Amino acid sequence: MGASKSEAFSAEQQNLAALAKALAHPARIAIIQHLLQVDSCICGDLVHELPLSQPTISQHLKELKLAGIIKGNIEGSSICYCIHPNQIAPLHSFISQLLKCTETNSSCC
Protein backbone atom coordinates (compact mmCIF):
# COMPACT_ATOMS: atom_id res chain seq x y z
CA MET A 1 0.00 0.00 0.00
CA GLY A 2 2.69 2.54 -0.07
CA ALA A 3 6.13 3.62 -0.87
CA SER A 4 9.62 2.61 0.00
CA LYS A 5 10.45 -1.05 0.08
CA SER A 6 14.08 -0.21 -0.32
CA GLU A 7 15.24 -2.10 2.77
CA ALA A 8 14.70 -5.21 0.71
CA PHE A 9 17.65 -4.34 -1.50
CA SER A 10 21.39 -4.56 -0.97
CA ALA A 11 23.44 -1.73 0.51
CA GLU A 12 25.21 -1.32 -2.81
CA GLN A 13 21.94 -1.02 -4.68
CA GLN A 14 20.63 1.50 -2.18
CA ASN A 15 23.83 3.50 -2.38
CA LEU A 16 23.78 3.68 -6.17
CA ALA A 17 20.13 4.68 -6.11
CA ALA A 18 20.78 7.37 -3.51
CA LEU A 19 23.61 8.84 -5.58
CA ALA A 20 21.42 8.89 -8.66
CA LYS A 21 18.61 10.48 -6.68
CA ALA A 22 20.92 13.31 -5.66
CA LEU A 23 21.35 14.12 -9.35
CA ALA A 24 17.70 13.56 -10.18
CA HIS A 25 16.59 17.18 -10.22
CA PRO A 26 17.33 19.90 -12.79
CA ALA A 27 18.10 22.41 -10.04
CA ARG A 28 20.76 20.15 -8.56
CA ILE A 29 22.23 19.52 -12.02
CA ALA A 30 22.30 23.30 -12.49
CA ILE A 31 24.02 23.82 -9.15
CA ILE A 32 26.70 21.29 -10.04
CA GLN A 33 27.17 22.76 -13.50
CA HIS A 34 27.61 26.18 -11.97
CA LEU A 35 30.16 24.89 -9.49
CA LEU A 36 32.03 23.22 -12.35
CA GLN A 37 32.03 26.43 -14.37
CA VAL A 38 33.09 28.78 -11.64
CA ASP A 39 35.80 26.31 -10.74
CA SER A 40 36.51 28.07 -7.49
CA CYS A 41 33.95 28.08 -4.75
CA ILE A 42 30.56 29.68 -4.76
CA CYS A 43 28.13 30.52 -2.01
CA GLY A 44 24.77 32.18 -2.23
CA ASP A 45 24.86 33.78 -5.65
CA LEU A 46 23.25 30.54 -6.72
CA VAL A 47 20.17 32.31 -5.50
CA HIS A 48 20.74 34.90 -8.20
CA GLU A 49 21.62 32.32 -10.84
CA LEU A 50 18.68 30.00 -10.39
CA PRO A 51 14.95 30.68 -10.60
CA LEU A 52 14.32 29.38 -7.10
CA SER A 53 13.98 30.88 -3.67
CA GLN A 54 16.76 30.89 -1.11
CA PRO A 55 15.21 28.22 1.12
CA THR A 56 14.68 25.92 -1.85
CA ILE A 57 18.27 26.28 -3.00
CA SER A 58 19.51 25.73 0.52
CA GLN A 59 17.51 22.52 0.59
CA HIS A 60 18.97 21.29 -2.69
CA LEU A 61 22.46 22.11 -1.44
CA LYS A 62 21.73 20.09 1.66
CA GLU A 63 20.79 17.05 -0.38
CA LEU A 64 23.92 17.31 -2.50
CA LYS A 65 25.98 17.68 0.66
CA LEU A 66 24.28 14.67 2.24
CA ALA A 67 25.05 12.58 -0.82
CA GLY A 68 28.69 13.65 -0.52
CA ILE A 69 28.73 15.29 -3.94
CA ILE A 70 29.53 18.79 -2.71
CA LYS A 71 31.27 20.21 0.31
CA GLY A 72 30.64 23.45 2.19
CA ASN A 73 33.23 25.44 4.07
CA ILE A 74 32.35 28.34 6.33
CA GLU A 75 34.16 31.43 5.13
CA GLY A 76 33.36 34.48 7.11
CA SER A 77 29.65 35.11 7.03
CA SER A 78 29.06 33.08 3.92
CA ILE A 79 29.56 29.44 3.01
CA CYS A 80 31.80 28.29 0.23
CA TYR A 81 30.52 25.30 -1.70
CA CYS A 82 32.50 23.16 -4.06
CA ILE A 83 32.52 19.82 -5.82
CA HIS A 84 33.56 16.84 -3.74
CA PRO A 85 33.35 13.94 -6.16
CA ASN A 86 34.83 11.14 -4.11
CA GLN A 87 31.50 9.59 -3.27
CA ILE A 88 30.06 9.47 -6.75
CA ALA A 89 32.66 7.12 -8.22
CA PRO A 90 30.52 3.98 -7.76
CA LEU A 91 27.71 5.45 -9.84
CA HIS A 92 30.20 6.35 -12.53
CA SER A 93 31.54 2.84 -12.79
CA PHE A 94 28.03 1.40 -12.72
CA ILE A 95 27.09 3.48 -15.75
CA SER A 96 30.39 2.52 -17.36
CA GLN A 97 29.28 -1.10 -17.17
CA LEU A 98 26.08 -0.18 -18.97
CA LEU A 99 27.97 1.53 -21.74
CA LYS A 100 30.33 -1.40 -22.20
CA CYS A 101 27.29 -3.58 -22.71
CA THR A 102 26.63 -2.14 -26.18
CA GLU A 103 29.88 -3.41 -27.58
CA THR A 104 30.02 -6.86 -26.05
CA ASN A 105 26.35 -7.65 -26.08
CA SER A 106 25.03 -6.26 -29.32
CA SER A 107 23.39 -9.55 -30.27
CA CYS A 108 20.71 -9.06 -27.65
CA CYS A 109 17.40 -7.57 -28.80
Place this chain on the structure above:
Amino acid sequence: MGASKSEAFSAEQQNLAALAKALAHPARIAIIQHLLQVDSCICGDLVHELPLSQPTISQHLKELKLAGIIKGNIEGSSICYCIHPNQIAPLHSFISQLLKCTETNSSCC
Protein backbone atom coordinates in the same frame (compact mmCIF):
# COMPACT_ATOMS: atom_id res chain seq x y z
CA MET B 1 3.18 26.12 -3.19
CA GLY B 2 4.09 22.88 -4.78
CA ALA B 3 6.31 20.72 -6.81
CA SER B 4 7.95 20.76 -10.19
CA LYS B 5 9.43 23.98 -11.43
CA SER B 6 11.55 22.06 -13.85
CA GLU B 7 10.35 23.92 -16.94
CA ALA B 8 12.54 26.74 -15.70
CA PHE B 9 15.67 24.74 -16.51
CA SER B 10 17.41 23.92 -19.77
CA ALA B 11 16.57 20.87 -21.84
CA GLU B 12 20.03 19.47 -21.11
CA GLN B 13 19.56 19.89 -17.37
CA GLN B 14 16.15 18.26 -17.53
CA ASN B 15 17.52 15.40 -19.60
CA LEU B 16 20.38 14.70 -17.20
CA ALA B 17 18.00 14.84 -14.25
CA ALA B 18 15.55 12.47 -15.97
CA LEU B 19 18.31 9.96 -16.68
CA ALA B 20 19.46 10.12 -13.07
CA LYS B 21 15.89 9.73 -11.88
CA ALA B 22 15.54 6.53 -13.88
CA LEU B 23 18.42 5.10 -11.83
CA ALA B 24 17.19 6.58 -8.56
CA HIS B 25 15.52 3.48 -7.15
CA PRO B 26 17.12 0.31 -5.77
CA ALA B 27 14.68 -1.88 -7.70
CA ARG B 28 15.69 -0.30 -10.98
CA ILE B 29 19.36 -0.66 -10.10
CA ALA B 30 18.66 -4.32 -9.32
CA ILE B 31 16.88 -4.83 -12.63
CA ILE B 32 19.80 -3.35 -14.54
CA GLN B 33 22.31 -5.40 -12.56
CA HIS B 34 20.36 -8.54 -13.35
CA LEU B 35 20.24 -7.70 -17.04
CA LEU B 36 23.99 -7.10 -16.98
CA GLN B 37 24.61 -10.44 -15.28
CA VAL B 38 22.38 -12.56 -17.43
CA ASP B 39 23.95 -10.94 -20.47
CA SER B 40 21.30 -12.31 -22.74
CA CYS B 41 17.76 -11.09 -22.43
CA ILE B 42 15.39 -11.63 -19.60
CA CYS B 43 11.67 -11.26 -19.29
CA GLY B 44 9.43 -11.87 -16.33
CA ASP B 45 11.63 -13.91 -14.05
CA LEU B 46 12.55 -10.57 -12.59
CA VAL B 47 9.36 -11.16 -10.66
CA HIS B 48 11.04 -14.18 -9.09
CA GLU B 49 14.33 -12.40 -8.53
CA LEU B 50 13.03 -9.27 -6.87
CA PRO B 51 10.91 -8.86 -3.73
CA LEU B 52 8.24 -6.91 -5.58
CA SER B 53 4.95 -7.73 -7.22
CA GLN B 54 4.52 -8.15 -10.93
CA PRO B 55 2.69 -4.84 -11.48
CA THR B 56 5.38 -2.97 -9.57
CA ILE B 57 8.17 -4.51 -11.62
CA SER B 58 6.29 -3.84 -14.82
CA GLN B 59 6.05 -0.21 -13.75
CA HIS B 60 9.79 0.04 -13.05
CA LEU B 61 10.52 -1.57 -16.41
CA LYS B 62 8.31 1.02 -18.05
CA GLU B 63 10.28 3.85 -16.47
CA LEU B 64 13.59 2.36 -17.57
CA LYS B 65 12.17 1.89 -21.06
CA LEU B 66 10.88 5.46 -21.14
CA ALA B 67 14.31 6.74 -20.16
CA GLY B 68 15.79 4.72 -23.00
CA ILE B 69 17.98 2.63 -20.71
CA ILE B 70 16.43 -0.71 -21.59
CA LYS B 71 14.64 -2.11 -24.60
CA GLY B 72 11.88 -4.69 -24.79
CA ASN B 73 11.26 -7.02 -27.69
CA ILE B 74 8.15 -9.11 -27.99
CA GLU B 75 9.12 -12.76 -28.23
CA GLY B 76 6.18 -15.07 -28.37
CA SER B 77 3.99 -14.56 -25.38
CA SER B 78 6.73 -13.00 -23.27
CA ILE B 79 8.83 -9.88 -23.63
CA CYS B 80 12.58 -9.90 -23.80
CA TYR B 81 14.26 -7.00 -22.04
CA CYS B 82 17.83 -5.91 -22.42
CA ILE B 83 20.18 -3.02 -21.85
CA HIS B 84 20.05 -0.21 -24.37
CA PRO B 85 22.68 2.19 -23.12
CA ASN B 86 22.78 4.75 -25.92
CA GLN B 87 20.68 7.30 -24.06
CA ILE B 88 22.63 7.30 -20.85
CA ALA B 89 25.91 8.53 -22.31
CA PRO B 90 25.27 12.20 -21.40
CA LEU B 91 24.90 11.33 -17.73
CA HIS B 92 28.11 9.35 -17.88
CA SER B 93 30.10 12.24 -19.27
CA PHE B 94 28.51 14.63 -16.81
CA ILE B 95 29.72 12.51 -13.92
CA SER B 96 33.10 12.19 -15.62
CA GLN B 97 33.41 15.96 -15.40
CA LEU B 98 32.73 15.78 -11.69
CA LEU B 99 35.44 13.21 -11.20
CA LYS B 100 37.96 15.23 -13.20
CA CYS B 101 37.30 18.11 -10.85
CA THR B 102 39.17 16.43 -7.99
CA GLU B 103 42.46 16.43 -9.83
CA THR B 104 42.41 19.86 -11.38
CA ASN B 105 40.63 21.73 -8.66
CA SER B 106 41.98 20.35 -5.44
CA SER B 107 42.76 23.81 -4.13
CA CYS B 108 39.10 24.55 -3.57
CA CYS B 109 37.67 23.98 -0.09
Place this chain on the structure above:
DNA sequence: AAGTTTTATCGTAATATTGCAATATATAAA
Protein backbone atom coordinates in the same frame (compact mmCIF):
# COMPACT_ATOMS: atom_id res chain seq x y z
C1' DA C 1 -13.45 -21.31 -28.72
C1' DA C 2 -11.70 -22.00 -24.01
C1' DG C 3 -7.90 -22.08 -21.11
C1' DT C 4 -3.14 -20.78 -19.92
C1' DT C 5 0.71 -17.78 -19.58
C1' DT C 6 2.85 -13.34 -19.70
C1' DT C 7 2.87 -8.53 -19.38
C1' DA C 8 0.44 -3.99 -19.04
C1' DT C 9 -2.87 -0.82 -17.12
C1' DC C 10 -6.21 1.06 -13.73
C1' DG C 11 -7.45 2.55 -9.32
C1' DT C 12 -6.13 3.73 -5.00
C1' DA C 13 -3.54 4.16 -0.61
C1' DA C 14 0.83 5.33 1.57
C1' DT C 15 4.76 7.98 1.41
C1' DA C 16 8.32 11.17 -0.52
C1' DT C 17 9.68 15.31 -2.89
C1' DT C 18 9.38 20.10 -4.11
C1' DG C 19 8.77 24.89 -3.15
C1' DC C 20 8.26 28.82 -0.41
C1' DA C 21 6.91 32.19 3.41
C1' DA C 22 8.18 32.89 7.89
C1' DT C 23 11.49 32.44 11.14
C1' DA C 24 15.81 31.16 13.31
C1' DT C 25 20.82 31.16 13.51
C1' DA C 26 25.39 32.87 12.76
C1' DT C 27 28.93 35.95 11.49
C1' DA C 28 30.44 40.66 10.18
C1' DA C 29 30.20 45.53 10.49
C1' DA C 30 28.88 49.72 12.66
Place this chain on the structure above:
DNA sequence: TTTATATATTGCAATATTACGATAAAACTT
Protein backbone atom coordinates in the same frame (compact mmCIF):
# COMPACT_ATOMS: atom_id res chain seq x y z
C1' DT D 1 24.94 46.21 21.34
C1' DT D 2 22.46 47.13 17.17
C1' DT D 3 22.19 46.35 12.30
C1' DA D 4 23.04 44.09 8.15
C1' DT D 5 24.12 40.00 5.51
C1' DA D 6 24.19 35.03 4.60
C1' DT D 7 22.47 30.56 5.26
C1' DA D 8 19.58 27.01 7.61
C1' DT D 9 15.33 25.28 9.54
C1' DT D 10 10.34 24.91 10.24
C1' DG D 11 5.72 24.30 8.71
C1' DC D 12 2.71 23.52 5.30
C1' DA D 13 0.51 22.96 0.67
C1' DA D 14 0.92 20.93 -3.93
C1' DT D 15 2.53 17.30 -6.50
C1' DA D 16 5.09 12.98 -7.62
C1' DT D 17 6.51 8.35 -6.64
C1' DT D 18 5.92 3.74 -4.98
C1' DA D 19 3.39 -0.41 -4.28
C1' DC D 20 -0.10 -3.66 -5.12
C1' DG D 21 -4.83 -5.91 -5.94
C1' DA D 22 -7.87 -6.28 -9.62
C1' DT D 23 -8.38 -6.44 -14.22
C1' DA D 24 -7.33 -6.11 -19.11
C1' DA D 25 -4.72 -7.31 -23.25
C1' DA D 26 -2.00 -10.28 -26.15
C1' DA D 27 -0.24 -14.56 -27.68
C1' DC D 28 0.29 -19.42 -27.36
C1' DT D 29 -1.87 -24.20 -26.51
C1' DT D 30 -5.32 -27.44 -26.68
